[in-house]
Amino acid sequence: MEERILFEDNHLIVITKRAGELVQGDQTGDIPLAESVKAYLKKKYNKPGAVYLGVVHRLDRPTSGVVLFAKTSKALSRLNEQFKNRIPKKTYWAIVPKEFADKKGILCHWMTRNTKQNKSKAHINEVPNSKLAKLQYQRVKDLDHYCLLEINLETGRHHQIRAQLSSVGFPIQGDLKYGAPRSNKDGSISLHARCLEVEHPVTKKALVFTSDPQRVGIWKAVLSD
DSSP, rough: GGEEEEEEOOSSSEEOOOOOOOOSOOOOOOOOHHHHHHHHHHHHHSSSSOOOOOOOOOOOTOOOOOOOOEHHHHHHHHHHHHTTTSSSSEEEEOOOOOOEOSSSEEEEEEEEEEETTTTTEEEESOOTTOEEEEEEEEEEEEEEEEEEEEESSSSSSHHHHHHHHHHOOOOOTTOOGGOHHHHHHHHTOOOEEEEEEEOOTTTTTTTEEEEOOOSTTTTTHHHHO
């Protein structure tokens, strides 16, 4: 766990989540990252009782990247307020087919969510029960058959990046749920939460947390010079 910690103080702990990990428990019963972090804190600080850890935000299970947890209830409530007001900046890396033509641009859709299927759909026009979804993208690297997009989220909708890229014909590599032709061997999708910028809930200092994806699969090519 220690090698995955990007930052820790009395109020926060920031971890690089691996693809395939749950952030918070679900019906699968698999041990989530939050419980692993609690176990780490309990051992590190020799805490006799229960360890408090607040889940501030989540990443999809097949996605990797920066995850922020609160170590106190005060920090959690203040961070929740930041996320509610869209103050944090979230930057992602996504790998899509090389035919993606634009160097940079904006995607704007209206999103609906199917909770039974755990899937979202991006609509061009507003439809009943839809929410506005907006992101900015920039093509930052070309690979043999794919390209790397850097994405800045302006909204935080369920499966937003996955659904929006799929709706314009370029599903993320490995994302079978949203139309990719093949899965990745490890069950991941090639989407990584690269950077998170927040205001410290107590000191008010601007914090920037950045994480590289694991050097596996296509990410090796992304991280090579």
